[in-house]
Amino acid sequence: MQSDKLVEHGKFIVAAIDFGTTYSGYAYCKHADYNKNPPIIKCNTWIEGETLTSKAPTCVLFKPDQKLHSFGHEAIKNYYDNPDKLQLNKYYYFEYFKMMLYEQKDLTTETYLEESIKEEDVKKRKKMKAVDVFGAVIGYFRDQLLGAIKNSGEHWFTEKDVMWVITVPAIWDLRAKQFMRESAKKAEIAHDQLMLALEPEAASIHCRRVPVGVQTEGDGRKIIAAMAPGAKFIVLDQGGGTTDIAVHEVTGVNTLKEVHQACGGHWGGITVxxxxxxxxxxxxxxxxxxxxxxxxxxxFYSLLRNFENKKTSFKKEDEGEPEGQVTLRLPVDWTDTFKAIKSLSLAEAVEKTNFKGRVKVNKDKFRIKNDLFRTFYDYSLENVIRELEKLIAKKELKGVKTLLVVGGHSASTVLTEALKTKFKNIGMVIPKDPGLAVLKGAVMFGFEPGTITSRVARFTYGIGTTRPFREGDPESKKIIVDGVEKCKDVFDKHIEIGQVLEVGEDKYLEEHEYVPLYKDQTSVNFNFYDTLNKSPKYVTDDGCRRIGSLHFQLTDGMTGKRSMALKINNSGTELVSLITEIATKKQSTGYFRLPSESN
Ligand SMILES: Nc1ncnc2c1ncn2[C@@H]1O[C@H](COP(=O)(O)OP(=O)(O)OP(=O)(O)O)[C@@H](O)[C@H]1O
Ligand SMILES: [Mg+2]
Structure with a gap:
């Protein structure tokens, strides 16, 4: 195992944060422990009642001054039970808020996040800047991690020795990934000490490195760690919010390449x-x-919590007994409030609904027949199966016989059995603790980011530019600059969807030349767009989205031949760009900014 790259950078500890939609956790590993077999990765444990868990619910409570009050189980307890009699109407409570990063179409650092338990009156709803919420939570993890490392007896280390890794879904767009970076900046994590790890990649890396704990079904062929170069497998990360699917091919003892762009959707466990x-x-x-x-x-929370417990113990076998039932404990307030508002007992009312015979209420027992309970999984299962069917039919997937299933939701036999029934020719591999594969793999990625040798572009990316007007360009795009007819809003493509991107700091793509509009410009901003279309013509075409801008400083006055060459490298988990001023050969790196009102 090579992990010299990090040693070169002087980072002896990798600390990873798996910022999940429903559950989050953190772990760290020292370089010396990483080289053990298997590596010793220390995950935090949380106490919930009498049980210990490796991840905590992604729920956070802020004080009236918007400083973090509590996180995880603590935040839930404080918000729903309020033992300390806090003036909660002045507090801010957010749960499962990572969803917002893909729900929000115009995500910027100015975007606000509304509190989770919403007031009916929209005007009364409290909001905080989303980047402050994410930043505070990352800051909380950072402090916890630094404390844990210090307490492990490592007094010698300084923050400079830590490489931070934060996980993000592979299906996120550049904007959401950049948003995570901006949040980490708020938490005072230095840019050059932060890596983003794509969740299914992290899980793959973990399962390649750690054969123990991987269930093998039938033949050893399906052990991910034992796969030989050329073998391909699908990784399905079925988490709380996202279904993140990647396809990897083994290229060496320690390397993998992506053979199809990541796909999936928002069909995780929370949809149940x-x-x-x-x-x-x-x-x-x-x-x-x-x-x-x-x-x-x-x-209110007690019933939802009880459902979550029943969901995690509901098994495939239960489906076979449609007459069987799941019993939830219904707090008396539910029945009393129903009676007070509807002037009818809940038990009688249920008999008048379409659920008659499938739902029964008896005092505090709320009984749901298994076949009805099973339908709560439908949305998630149908979408995941449809996506996998589409994927498996593609030519790049020819010969793929293995499906690695990770993420907390894969602990559900309702999901795994449905997959086994549907994809009979594909062997399934499920790690023992599927919810932790991403977190542990993220630590490994921090030591060996070179494990993934190439990726496949998920979008077509390009710059919005102006070029000489041509026949066929719409009149509405015509502008006159210095007496010359030009065409504005042209999509100048740098990367095409499906393009293979070799990973490496020097793996820039072909240069494109541009000329700044004004002679005295000291900086330049390129508007950056993405689309699922292979060959967009204009940035105003359907499906094109401005996801940010690339900002560069120019040499003072930039005289002589004023053109510059721009090249980008999107093979890593961050967009990197470089311009060369043609006349002076002076180079400067770009800074990717989220769209905001000011740019
Ligand atoms: N045995 C089980 N049966 C069904 N669902 C389960 C089981 N165990 C965990 N889950 C579900 O798995 C989900 C949590 O998985 P995980 O921790 O991988 O997600 P996450 O990291 O929060 O989400 P994401 O990766 O999408 O951001 C929750 O919805 C939880 O209810
Ligand atoms: Mg996850």
Whole structure:
């Protein structure tokens, strides 16, 4: 195992943060421990009641001054049970907020995040800047990690010795990834001490390195660690929010390449809870639920928590017994509030709904027949299966016989059995603790970022530019500059969707020449776009999105031949760009900025 690259940089510790949609965790490893077989990676443990867990719910509570009050189980307890009688109407509570990064179409560092338990009146809803929420949580992990490393007896180390790794879904666009970097900056993590790890890649790296704990089914061929060069496998990271799918080919003992661009969607485990919530709304009505949320948040949360527990113990075998049932404990407030608002007992009301015979209420017992309970998984299962079917049919996937299933939701046999039934010719590999593969793999990626040797572009990327007007260009794009007819809004393509990008700091793509518009310009901003279209003509074409800009400082006055050559490298998990001023050969690196009102 080579991990010299990091030693060269003087980082003897890698600390990783798996910032999950539903659960988050952190881990670290010292260089000496990394070289052991298997590496000794220390994950934090959290206490919830009497159990220890390796990840905590991604929930955070902020004080009225917007400083972090508590995180994880603590935040949930403080918010829903409020044992300390905090004036919660002045506090800010956010749960499962990573979803917002892909839901928000115009994400910038100015974007606000609304509190999770929302006031009916939109004007009364409290908001915080999203980058401050993410930044505070990363800062919390950072402090916890530094404390844990110090407490492990390492008094010699300084923050400069740490390489930080934060995980992000592979299907995120550049904008969401950049947003994570901006958040880390808020948490005072230095840019050159931070790497982003793509979640399915991290899981692959972990399963290549650690054969123990990997279930083999039938023949050893399916052990990821034992796969020989040329073998390909699909990685399905079925987390809480995202379904992140990658396809990897083994290229050496310690290297992998991506053979198809990452795909997937937002069909993780939380959608099962969402389906249950929709069902509750049908049974109780939004008015009853809102009233409970407001007057007794503890009772509200208790039912949702109970559902989460039942969900994680619901098995494929339960499906075979449609007459069997799942019993949830219904806090008395649910039945009392229902009766007070609807003037009817809940038990009687249920008999009048479409759920008659499949749902029964008896005092504090809320019984749901197995076949109805199973339908809560439908949305997630149908989408995941459809996506995998589409993927497996592609030519690049020919000969792929192995599916590596990771992420917390893969602990569900409802999911894994459905996959086994659907994809009979594909062998499945599930690590023992599928929810931790990403976190541990992220630490490994921090030591060996070169493990992934090439990636496949998920989008077509380009710069918005102006060029001489040509026949066929729309009149609406015509502008006159210095008496010459020009065409504006041209999409100048740098990367095409599906293009193979060799990984490496020096792996820049072909240069494109541009001329700054004004003679006295001291800096230049290129508008950067993405699209799923292979050959867009104009940046205004359907599907083109401005995802940010590339900012460069120019030599004072930039005289002589004023053109400059721009090249980019998007093979890593960060967009890197470089311009060369043609006349002086002077080079400067660009800074990728999220769109904001000021640029
Ligand atoms: N045995 C189980 N059965 C069903 N679901 C499970 C089980 N164990 C965990 N889950 C679900 O897995 C999800 C958490 O998985 P994980 O920790 O990988 O997600 P995450 O990292 O929070 O999300 P993402 O990676 O999408 O940001 C939760 O929705 C949880 O309910
Ligand atoms: Mg995850």
């Amino acid at each position: 809870n969402k389906q249950f919530y929709n069902f509750l709304e049908e049974i109780f009505g939004k008015d009853v639920i809102n009233s409970i949320k407001e007057t007794n948040p503890s009772a």
